[in-house]
Amino acid sequence: MQSVLLLQGPLGPFFQHFSYFLDQQGVEVHKINFNGGDGCWPCKGRNVDYTGTLPEWRHFLDHYLKEHRIDTVFCYSDCREYHAVARQFCLSHGVRFFVFEEGYLRPHYITLEENGVNAHSPWFGKLEQLLDEVDPEHPHHDFDIKPNFKRRIYFAMRYYFSMHFSHGRFKHYVHHRHRPYWQEGTAWLKGWYAKYSHTAHDKGLQQHLIDYHSGRIHLVPLQVADDFQIRTHSPFKDVAESIEHILASFAANAPQDDVLLLKHHPMDRGYTNYSALIHGLARQLGIKDRVFYGFEISLPDLYHHCKGVVTVNSTVGLSALFHHVPTITLGQALYDLPGLTSQCSLDEFWQQPQPVKKRRFRQLQSFLLKNTQLNGSFYCEPAKTCQQIWQQLQSLHHQSAPMPKPAQPVTLPTPFSLKSQAPKTGKPAEEVA
Structure with a gap:
C-alpha cells in the first residue's frame, strides 16, 4: 500500500486523523471532497474537490487512479452513489477497496472489510460452512467506547451547514x-x-x-x-x-x-x-x-x-x-x-x-471479531482506532508484500474540540468534550 485515496468518511474528523496516520507510515494520501461538508476537516496530502456530475464520476475516478497510481481506496459505506461506482470500478480494475461501517458488534467496535460490508461482504453466503471450523473464544477488547452522541450532533451540524453554504460550488452533488x-x-x-x-x-x-x-x-x-x-x-x-x-x-x-x-x-x-x-x-x-x-x-x-x-x-x-x-x-x-x-x-x-x-x-x-471488527470508534479515541486499523490492514495484506509496523512513536494530530475549528492549514480540530 503506497498510494491511498480517501472518499467520503464518517461525519466528523476521523478521516483527517486517519490521513495523518497513513502519512506517518510513509503512505501517500489523496482525499476527494464531493461537497463542502467533506472539506470541513482537511486531510493530510492532496485534497481535491470533485464538482462534476454523477455520470461523469467513473471517468474522473479512472483518470485520477491512473494518474496518481492509487493502489488502495477507503470509504465509509459502500452503497452511497459515488461509492457504489467506485466499488464496481475498483473490483474490476484490481484496485484494493476497503469499506468502513459502524460495528456489527457494537458499541466497542467498528467494521472494516475489503470489497464491501453487510450483504456485499466477502463472507456473505459463505459463513454457514466457515463457522464449522471456528473455535469459539471468549471476546475481549482493549478499551471501551463511551457514549458520544453530543459530539456527533456537533459534527453533523457542522458538516451539513458547510454543505449547504457551499452548494453553489458543488451544484451537481447527489x-x-x-x-x-x-x-x-x-x-x-x-x-x-x-x-x-x-x-x-x-x-x-x-x-x-x-x-x-x-x-x-x-x-x-x-x-x-x-x-x-x-x-x-x-x-x-x-x-x-x-x-x-x-x-x-x-x-x-x-x-x-x-x-x-x-x-x-x-x-x-x-x-x-x-x-x-x-x-x-x-x-x-x-x-x-x-x-x-x-x-x-x-x-x-x-x-x-x-x-x-x-x-x-x-x-x-x-x-x-x-x-x-x-x-x-x-x-x-x-x-x-x-x-x-x-x-x-x-x-x-x-x-x-x-x-x-x-x-x-x-x-x-x-x-466476526477476527475478520471484520476493530476495537475503536469514528468519533473518539482516534489514535487507538488508527492503530487497530493498521494492525488489521497488515493481516489483510496477504496478497502483497507485508506492510511495515507503524512508525514509533506515532504522533497523531491533536484530538477533536467543540471550541476549535479546523484551520485552513489542514491540521485537525480538537476533540469535543
Missing part, C-alpha cells in the same frame, strides 16, 4: 439522503430534543411491558429511514413499508396474548416519527391495544422478556442473538444463518420462533 441540507443539520438538534423528551414516557412504557407482558413481547428495532440496508438489501422500498408488512402479519398470525413493540432508531430521532402510521395501522387491524412504539427503550434490559425479535437486517439482530432471543430477518443479513436466525416465514415465526444455538453464535462472534 447526496445519499435526499433532503435539503439545512434539514440534515437541524435534524440532529431535533434528535437531541426527542431523546430527552421521550425518556420519562418510554421508561414507564418499558416497565409496563415487563410487568404485564414479559415473555410475550415481540421486538421490532426500526432502522434509519434512509438505510441502504433497507433500500439495497431488502424487499422493502423503505422502513414504512416494512412496518406495514410486519403489523399485518402480526395481526393475522400472532397469539392473542402477544404484544408488539416497535423501537425507533436512535440515529433517526430527528428525521422521522412513525406514530401516526403505527397507531393508524394498529386501529385498522384491530390490534391497537397490543402494539406499542417507543424511542428510549433499553434493549439489554428488555431482551430477557422478549419472545422474539423481528428485523429487516439491522445489527440489533446480532445483539438479540447475543442475548439468545429468537430472531428473524426479512432482508439480506450477514448473520442470517441456520442455527442462529429463524429460517421459517414471518407468519410462522409469531407462533414458533426457532431457538438460538449458543455455540453457533459464539462461533459467529469469534469469526
Whole structure:
C-alpha cells in the first residue's frame, strides 16, 4: 500500500486523523471532497474537490487512479452513489477497496472489510460452512467506547451547514439522503430534543411491558429511514413499508396474548416519527391495544422478556442473538444463518420462533471479531482506532508484500474540540468534550 485515496468518511474528523496516520507510515494520501461538508476537516496530502456530475464520476475516478497510481481506496459505506461506482470500478480494475461501517458488534467496535460490508461482504453466503471450523473464544477488547452522541450532533451540524453554504460550488452533488441540507443539520438538534423528551414516557412504557407482558413481547428495532440496508438489501422500498408488512402479519398470525413493540432508531430521532402510521395501522387491524412504539427503550434490559425479535437486517439482530432471543430477518443479513436466525416465514415465526444455538453464535462472534471488527470508534479515541486499523490492514495484506509496523512513536494530530475549528492549514480540530 503506497498510494491511498480517501472518499467520503464518517461525519466528523476521523478521516483527517486517519490521513495523518497513513502519512506517518510513509503512505501517500489523496482525499476527494464531493461537497463542502467533506472539506470541513482537511486531510493530510492532496485534497481535491470533485464538482462534476454523477455520470461523469467513473471517468474522473479512472483518470485520477491512473494518474496518481492509487493502489488502495477507503470509504465509509459502500452503497452511497459515488461509492457504489467506485466499488464496481475498483473490483474490476484490481484496485484494493476497503469499506468502513459502524460495528456489527457494537458499541466497542467498528467494521472494516475489503470489497464491501453487510450483504456485499466477502463472507456473505459463505459463513454457514466457515463457522464449522471456528473455535469459539471468549471476546475481549482493549478499551471501551463511551457514549458520544453530543459530539456527533456537533459534527453533523457542522458538516451539513458547510454543505449547504457551499452548494453553489458543488451544484451537481447527489447526496445519499435526499433532503435539503439545512434539514440534515437541524435534524440532529431535533434528535437531541426527542431523546430527552421521550425518556420519562418510554421508561414507564418499558416497565409496563415487563410487568404485564414479559415473555410475550415481540421486538421490532426500526432502522434509519434512509438505510441502504433497507433500500439495497431488502424487499422493502423503505422502513414504512416494512412496518406495514410486519403489523399485518402480526395481526393475522400472532397469539392473542402477544404484544408488539416497535423501537425507533436512535440515529433517526430527528428525521422521522412513525406514530401516526403505527397507531393508524394498529386501529385498522384491530390490534391497537397490543402494539406499542417507543424511542428510549433499553434493549439489554428488555431482551430477557422478549419472545422474539423481528428485523429487516439491522445489527440489533446480532445483539438479540447475543442475548439468545429468537430472531428473524426479512432482508439480506450477514448473520442470517441456520442455527442462529429463524429460517421459517414471518407468519410462522409469531407462533414458533426457532431457538438460538449458543455455540453457533459464539462461533459467529469469534469469526466476526477476527475478520471484520476493530476495537475503536469514528468519533473518539482516534489514535487507538488508527492503530487497530493498521494492525488489521497488515493481516489483510496477504496478497502483497507485508506492510511495515507503524512508525514509533506515532504522533497523531491533536484530538477533536467543540471550541476549535479546523484551520485552513489542514491540521485537525480538537476533540469535543
